[in-house]
Amino acid sequence: MNFSDVFKSSFVDKVTSISLLDMLMALLLSFCIGLFICYIYKLTYNGVLFSSSFAVTLMALTMITTIVILAVTSNVVLSLGMVGALSIVRFRTAIKEPLDIAFLFWSIAVGIILAAGLIPLAVIGSIVIGSVLLIFVNKKIYTNPYIVVLQCDGYHVEAKAKEYLNTKTLKCVVKSKTVRKGAIEVNLEVRLKDNNTDFVNELSEIEGVHSAVLVSYNGDYMG
Numbered sequence: 001m002n003f004s005d006v007f008k009s010s011f012v013d014k015v016t017s018i019s020l021l022d023m024l025m026a027l028l029l030s031f032c033i034g035l036f037i038c039y040i041y042k043l044t045y046n047g048v049l050f051s052s053s054f055a056v057t058l059m060a061l062t063m064i065t066t067i068v069i070l071a072v073t074s075n076v077v078l079s080l081g082m083v084g085a086l087s088i089v090r091f092r093t094a095i096k097e098p099l100d101i102a103f104l105f106w107s108i109a110v111g112i113i114l115a116a117g118l119i120p121l122a123v124i125g126s127i128v129i130g131s132v133l134l135i136f137v138n139k140k141i142y143t144n145p146y147i148v149v150l151q152c153d154g155y156h157v158e159a160k161a162k163e164y165l166n167t168k169t170l171k172c173v174v175k176s177k178t179v180r181k182g183a184i185e186v187n188l189e190v191r192l193k194d195n196n197t198d199f200v201n202e203l204s205e206i207e208g209v210h211s212a213v214l215v216s217y218n219g220d221y222m223g
Contacts, residue, residue: 023070026114030066033110033126034059040130041103044137054100058107065111073115099137147175148188148200149213157208158184164206165190168199183210 038055106129113122148165152158165172171191178185203212 026066026070027063029119029122030063030111030114031059033114033122034062034107036126036130037062037103037107037110040133044099044133046097046137058103061104061107062111062114065108066115069112069115102133146190146192147215148186148190148203149211149215150186150188150203151210151212152184152186152206153182153208153210154184157206158186161186161203161206161209161212162188164203165199169193 037058041055041058042050106126110122110126113125150158150161152161162172162174165188169190170193171189173189174186175189176187197214200212200214203209
């Protein structure tokens, strides 16, 4: 192979550089693994509203990446042009869940590996990654946290309310405090011993407590 062969632009050579069987096998495998990635994404999704369009995007991204890499590996000139074309693409959609980034990279990586012909690595690697995600994402190490928004008269009332919360919860930590003349507003993170939230009513009845509100949230937190 000499220097002129590298930059050959014959249309026939481009067509025959990748066999039809290789293309069909790569696309079929990328489709199957893309479906597997969608299934794992659905099982591990912990958000409020499941996005079916994002799940389909993961499958499509796997197949598209496979096509792109097959084209790049078949022609050196095309690979240089592809790098220039993809360098101007910007992904501007906001990623709400950090785990979604892992699924995006997983889909792209599988497409690249399949196009490179490393089929066992793509299949076994996907099975291992899917199993790890199923185990660790769905595993709840801690109980869901709550936030108690407490408004009271002063420090002594606050101390009495915190002492009461310590007897009713597994954990009670002050997250923020706002002090004004004659009033204090405290946000406390608590972890309940059980699902009983009736203690909020008793907390509101403590003398000097103006209001007590229990808010549930499901964000990222440190244990």
